[in-house]
Amino acid sequence: MTAEGSGLLLEHGRLIGGLGSDKSDDGGVLVGADGRIKWVGPMAQIPPIAPDVRRVDVTGKWMLPGFIDCHVHLSNADAERDPLRRATLPKSYLHLSVVQSARVTLQAGVTTVRDLGGADLGMKMAIDQGIIDGPRMLIAVTPISVTGGHGDACYPSGLDLLGFRSQYPGIADGEVECRKRAREMLRAGADVIKIHATGGVWSPRDQPDDEGLTIPEITAVVDEARRHRGKRVAAHAQGRGGIANAVLGGVASVEHGYEIDEATVEEMIKRGTYLVPTLTTATTVPDKQAVPLVSYEKKMKWIEVARNCLPKALTSGVRIAMGTDCGVAAHGRNLTELRRLVEFGVSPMEALLAGTRYAAELIDRSDELGSLAVGKFGDVVVADCDPLQQIDQLEDSNHIVMVVKEGVVYKDLVSQTR
Numbered sequence: 001m002t003a004e005g006s007g008l009l010l011e012h013g014r015l016i017g018g019l020g021s022d023k024s025d026d027g028g029v030l031v032g033a034d035g036r037i038k039w040v041g042p043m044a045q046i047p048p049i050a051p052d053v054r055r056v057d058v059t060g061k062w063m064l065p066g067f068i069d070c071h072v073h074l075s076n077a078d079a080e081r082d083p084l085r086r087a088t089l090p091k092s093y094l095h096l097s098v099v100q101s102a103r104v105t106l107q108a109g110v111t112t113v114r115d116l117g118g119a120d121l122g123m124k125m126a127i128d129q130g131i132i133d134g135p136r137m138l139i140a141v142t143p144i145s146v147t148g149g150h151g152d153a154c155y156p157s158g159l160d161l162l163g164f165r166s167q168y169p170g171i172a173d174g175e176v177e178c179r180k181r182a183r184e185m186l187r188a189g190a191d192v193i194k195i196h197a198t199g200g201v202w203s204p205r206d207q208p209d210d211e212g213l214t215i216p217e218i219t220a221v222v223d224e225a226r227r228h229r230g231k232r233v234a235a236h237a238q239g240r241g242g243i244a245n246a247v248l249g250g251v252a253s254v255e256h257g258y259e260i261d262e263a264t265v266e267e268m269i270k271r272g273t274y275l276v277p278t279l280t281t282a283t284t285v286p287d288k289q290a291v292p293l294v295s296y297e298k299k300m301k302w303i304e305v306a307r308n309c310l311p312k313a314l315t316s317g318v319r320i321a322m323g324t325d326c327g328v329a330a331h332g333r334n335l336t337e338l339r340r341l342v343e344f345g346v347s348p349m350e351a352l353l354a355g356t357r358y359a360a361e362l363i364d365r366s367d368e369l370g371s372l373a374v375g376k377f378g379d380v381v382v383a384d385c386d387p388l389q390q391i392d393q394l395e396d397s398n399h400i401v402m403v404v405k406e407g408v409v410y411k412d413l414v415s416q417t418r
């Protein structure tokens with residue numbers, strides 16, 4: 001895919017201050033043929049524009065940086081939540097379902113995702129090369145998990161579904177094995193390492209407050225990632241003990257964090273650890289008929305835990321980044337997370353920043369992503385509702401009327417309706 005001919009100018013839209021561009025009711029964003037932002041600001045100050053630049057008038061609409069979802073599983077098809085039934089599906093079907101999950105994610109206004117388990121390098125390459133439409137991907141390949149932990153899909157019968165999930169196994173016990181698994185994920189193309197610091201809802205034999213990797217194991221993984229150009233570690237952590245282990249082990253982000261307590265929040269603030277609360281999945285009641293009973297029961301209990309513990313944490317000053325766990329929740333409604341953050345006490349502006357600037361900081365791509373600023377990637381989303389006043393409407397991707405990624409227009413309901 002190449003960017004729009006000689007460039008693309010979105011003109012006469014509203015820019016919101018705080019998202020990297022000055023506040024303006026009549027603003028513009030110019031993306032060059034190289035896919036980078038060349039100019040952003042009030043239209044009154046627009047520099048001379050070459051005649052062959054494509055211009056799109058977005059009067060009355062809002063221009064935002066492309067959103068970043070820091071926690072998705074694009075390779076989890078929506079259709080099947082039961083791991084046993086899923087294991088009976090042909091792998092080609094599971095691979096091809098990524099085409100749909102990637103497309104609807106991009107159409108929802110998410111131009112970058114951090115895939116925290118399942119997607120491999122081939123999926124990322126297919127998007128990078130324009131074979132399929134989707135958000136730019138950072139991948140973790142397979143999470144590292146202890147025997148019997150959240151990533152262990154071996155049933156008491158001996159049936160082991162791990163092989164169905166990935167050709168890159170992630171089970172590791174002890175510091176040496178954990179470090180080796182981290183090296184294997186990096187060899188397989190991982191941009192970020194994911195660990196399971198606790199059990200979880202969807203694994204058959206553990207509980208969300210079971211602890212996963214020990215602090216020394218986590219520390220070994222964090223150190224191995226660091227040795228590879230400072231790559232970072234994300235920790236699935238739901239129960240209190242495992243959350244604390246993850247933070248003390250030095251991870252960059254706590255994913256879920258449902259039972260987070262004050263002491264750990266303080267430690268996270270001190271260290272600059274991010275919280276990615278995945279409220280989209282945390283608050284979703286599953287269809288009782290469609291999921292294993294054990295998971296349904298765990299889920300109902302942990303929805304309450306999250307509702308009790310997260311609001312306090314999210315308003316404590318800890319760094320927050322947007323992540324949905326789409327793949328567990330339905331793909332393509334990623335910006336539901338913004339509304340949920342606001343429901344849990346975060347201000348609309350802070351929620352928008354969690355989905356843009358702060359998310360870019362967490363994934364260490366602030367130089368290229370997360371705000372509308374000269375030199376950054378031309379990732380621009382246009383909404384037909386006020387993101388600060390009607391943040392709840394952003395979850396309906398019909399309100400995302402334009403999606404531009406690196407200067408390429410992937411969705412344009414603006415030109416079509418004029």
Ligand SMILES: [Zn+2]
Nearest residue numbers: 071073116325
């Ligand atoms: Zn997840």
